[in-house]
Amino acid sequence: MPARKRGAIARSATIDDLDRAIIETLQADGRESFRNIARRLDVAEGTIRNRYERLTEAGVLDVVGVTNPLALGFDAMAMVGVKTSGAPQAVADVVSEFEAVSYVVIVAGQFDLMLEIVCRDHQHLLDVTEQLRGVDGVVSTDSFVYLRLAKQSYEHGHLPADR
Numbered sequence: 001m002p003a004r005k006r007g008a009i010a011r012s013a014t015i016d017d018l019d020r021a022i023i024e025t026l027q028a029d030g031r032e033s034f035r036n037i038a039r040r041l042d043v044a045e046g047t048i049r050n051r052y053e054r055l056t057e058a059g060v061l062d063v064v065g066v067t068n069p070l071a072l073g074f075d076a077m078a079m080v081g082v083k084t085s086g087a088p089q090a091v092a093d094v095v096s097e098f099e100a101v102s103y104v105v106i107v108a109g110q111f112d113l114m115l116e117i118v119c120r121d122h123q124h125l126l127d128v129t130e131q132l133r134g135v136d137g138v139v140s141t142d143s144f145v146y147l148r149l150a151k152q153s154y155e156h157g158h159l160p161a162d163r
Contacts, residue, residue, distance in 0.1 A: 015060065018043065022051055023061055027154065030063040069118045070149055076125040077118050077146040080132065081111035083139040088112035091137045100128045111142070
């Protein structure tokens, strides 16, 4: 099954308390079985399966194996701030295709984009940075090289009930 790229999504029509409970359970342990979730939430297993499918198809939920790239042998990671000459979406579309770029977000403030880059080594990081600087619309970049990954969390706390 090909990996699905995450990106901008439309707000889901409704996320109710049961959806929130399913998401929070899977954030704590993405391997939790539908049967155990159903038992804990006192609903039918088929209900959990249907809700899971709806949430994943809508792009609200992805259950993946999260790794620490530094522990896997990628020896150079950086967060890169990018200033663009115009609207940042065109640059975001181009750099999103770079294999070493794992995260792209359009931001307000000093930069127009923030990118996370994961590289084999510092030479690879230099090569990717030079490639990035050559993209039409990129005015400047500022790299923040990671020295140690102190925290990486994909649990976002309790979801707001007003969604």
